[in-house]
Amino acid sequence: MDAVPSHTGIAVVGAGLMGTATARALARRGHAVALFDRHAPGHRHGSSHGSARVVRRAYADTRHVRLTGRAMDLWRAAEDESGATLLRMTGGVDHGNADVGAIATALDTEGVPYESLTPAEAESRWPGARFEGRVLFHPEAGTVDPDAAMAAFTGLARRAGCTFHPDTPVLGISIGDEHAVLTLPSGTVHADRVVVAAGAWASALLDGVVPLPRLTVTQQQVFHFPRRALAADAPTVIHHRDPLTYSLAGGRDGGPGDGRKIAEFLDPLGGPVTPDSRSGAVDPRARERLTGYVREWFPGLEPEPFNEATCLYTSTDDEEFILDRKGPVVVCSPCSGHGAKYAPQIGELTAGLADDSAEDSSAPDPAFALSARRG
16 A cells, blocks of 8 residues: 555545546646545445446437547547456447437437337347337447446556555545645645545535535445346346336346346435445345346346345435535535446546646536535
8 A cells, every 4th residue: 555645736535436537537637646545445335336337328418418428438548548348338228208209319419329119129139128118229338347447547547656545534624725634544634635536425524614415325226137038248228117227237246147237226215324324235125126127027037136235326416416626625426326437537527627737628517516506
């Protein structure tokens, strides 16, 4: 582990996907960067762990369609620079209610290719899955491996001079004269600027430092099902229903046969949690709902999960990101359950906010500003 500096140019708090991407972007710009995390690399206490998250271009909002395009370019650049395989492009399907039509309109506006299919055509193309309503297939979709991405970003950041400090919790942040002071168990670190990319820990860490909108932390449940007839390279599927349900190739944590990862996007039955109060236990009611869903919509899977896990979502009320700076503090909270696909782009945007010398033409969208929502 690197020696903790008494002073650094920019401290980054949180070594998940967003923090490591930001550290890499800042180090490449020539800044003295120190990256801190309260846990060891690869830990399972937050939101970024695992080997499979959805990447896709399909959004009903043209702003996000544009952002995903830049993110895809940056993912491929990170693969080239690190030599790691991060993306698994399978294509993606959206089907179900009227939201699918809005997605098609946004893709048309931005010139992103897609196909419209009937449920019967989709079921013929991907045996083992069932579809309803309008079916939209877009090839620029698949999965990203978060564990591999964090390792790649961290390695690239350290190669460019960033110091890395896992198992080093930041206990508090105070603001001095145009600088920040981080309190660690071993003492203090003075930083010209600090990026807080702490996910579920952000609210507590920034309490009294920067006024934040409400951030709600929930414990989500994910399940992996064995494949019986569904192809291993079947596309990611977003089923627009109530609750919205998504599935994707399981990645390394999918276990034998590279099973299918399936989860719901909803407020969990247990309600909000904190990083320290979460149980880590899968709710049996969630398991029952998802096994019933698999029986109905994925006949190509065995309807009993062979692996299950939990992770944390940190969400704003409008499900938009927070990317903003107040004095020497940069707030980076781009999650709300759909931020992983943007990680390298978020890193670049956050680095631009922290870089006083930057002349970036790609500032974060005003919708991501703290002033865009109430506390």
